[in-house]
Amino acid sequence: MPTQRFFNLKEEKRRAIVRAAVHEFSRVPYSVASINQIIKEADISRGSFYTYFEDKDDLLQYLVSGFREKCREQVYAQLELNQGDLFETACAMMEQIMDAGNESRGAELYRNALTELNPVTQSRMMGIKGFLYEDEVYCQFIHGLYERIDSARYPVGSEAQLACLVEIILVLVIKAVTMFYMGAADRERIMEVTRRQMYILKNGALSGNMPEESPAVRLDRRPEKKEISYER
Structure with missing residues (x-):
């Protein structure tokens, strides 16, 4: 800073x-x-x-610090709307970012940044400066989440464990938003695939209740490549 x-x-x-x-x-x-x-x-x-x-x-x-602060406030608000469901909150935030992304001020900046940076720098952009639980601001964010999640449905045990879970969720969120900005797939496909990934994370890969892939979701389909000029 x-x-x-x-x-x-x-x-x-x-x-x-x-x-x-x-x-x-x-x-x-x-x-x-x-x-x-x-x-x-x-x-x-x-x-x-x-x-x-x-x-x-x-x-x-x-x-992008203002964007991060706004996202944190919206996460807390979405948690209340979704009755403490962390995974539904993550999906709701993705939809908000995608819906507003192409129209919001600085959309090109976020697009150019997210589509090129490595995962470490992308995480730092989202406010995670240290690994997992090493950044004070991030710890405060986790504390706020811990107080708002439905502990009966998600007994994560401790704030440190919640930080690990949020780290994984953020990887999925950043990946989905990046794919959207890159035009790698349309919004509906990205949301459907990400929701299935969230479902697996929420219920466990070994639960025996993994969702079937929708016929409409073609993971092997590649988007048409477009040439982009960055000349002034």
Whole structure:
């Protein structure tokens, strides 16, 4: 996250840096995004940039921090709506993100970031800075979940065990949202497959009650490839 020196800048300069970063991360995939382009557009030196942020990963995390906070609030709200069902909440959140994704501000930024980053960096984007239970903010999020889930239906035992379960659920959620942004499959197929995966996770792979694959879900079908230009 930004250093105090960044927050000490005048608001106009901070906004200029943010605008330049959003423009660059929205214009091209994360691996192609250029710090040189950002500092040129923001009219700052390269040396100054590194006194504000560690690297472009640090900058990207700052840009999506508001998105993460909003997601956490919506997760808690969805848990109440779904009567403490963690798995239904995860599916509801995926649908919300997919429905709003193509229309929300910064959609191109999220698409470019999620479709290229490795799982570790994707998790950091979602606010998981440490492995499992090592990040204070993530621990607070888990504590909030633990207080809201239906413990009678999901006796996870401890917050540490819940953190392990949430980590697995997040992998499925991030994968589904990434596939949606990439256009790897349509929304209905992605949701149907992910719901079956959630069902298996919820009930156990060895329960003997695994769902049959719907004939409408063709996992071996490949989408038509599309060429995308990132030229200005």
